[in-house]
Amino acid sequence: MATVLALSGSPSRTSRTALLAEHTAAVLRARGHRTHVLVLRDLPAAPLLSADTHDASVAHAVSLVAEADALVVATPIYKAAYSGLLKTFLDLLPQHAFTGKPVLPLATGGSPAHVLALDYALRPVLTALGAQVCQGRFVLDRHITTTPDGALALDHDDESQLARVTDQFAHALPSRAPLTTA
Incomplete structure (x- = not known):
């Protein structure tokens, strides 16, 4: 199965975008893929803003991108553009960091x-x-709520559309043979 990295590009501590990224990662994990959610807000600001890829946290984040077979890129939209936090992170990646990788934009x-x-x-x-960009999904903030246990709850149409694009993305994922021990 594929290794999928979900990038959460929201600067907010309580974030509907982060919930969407985590939910999508959980759906892919339930299908047998290895997933990891990288919350960009948790990276140290000074090294991130100065593109200090020698900083341990930033270097680890960049290595997660390199090791991933595919990515989910989730961002809030502010002033008709993706978040500055996401832009800052994407700018420090090598030029062809996503080459050959399916990417699901949310x-x-x-x-x-x-x-x-x-x-x-x-x-x-x-x-x-270099990404192979899959069809993404935009979800209105007001259509995202949480259940009493903190899980994501979407309105019916958004839930079915997110399931559809996640399914298409899952079909685009590279398959790997299961690890065997000798």
Whole structure:
């Protein structure tokens, strides 16, 4: 099965975007894939802003990207663009960091007017990094709630559309033979 890294690009401590990334990773994990969620907000600000890839936390984050077979890139949309936090992280990656990797873009936002940011702001950057960009999904903030146990709850249409794009993404994932011991 594939190793999938989910990047959560929200700077907020309580984040619907992070919930969406974690939910998608859990769905893929339930299908047998290895998943990891990297919350970019947790990286140290000074090394991140100065693109200090020698900093242990930043270097580890970059290595997670390199080791992943595929990525889920989740971001809130602010002022018709993806988050500055995500942009800062993507800018410090090597030029072809996503080459040959399927990438599922996910976005959250407060207005349907921001839906085009997936195609006109985020997709070109992912493509420039070499990604095989899959069809993504934009979800309105007001359609994302949590259950009493903290799990993600989406309205019916968003839930079915997220399931559809996650399924398409899962079909694009490279398959690996199970590890065997000798």
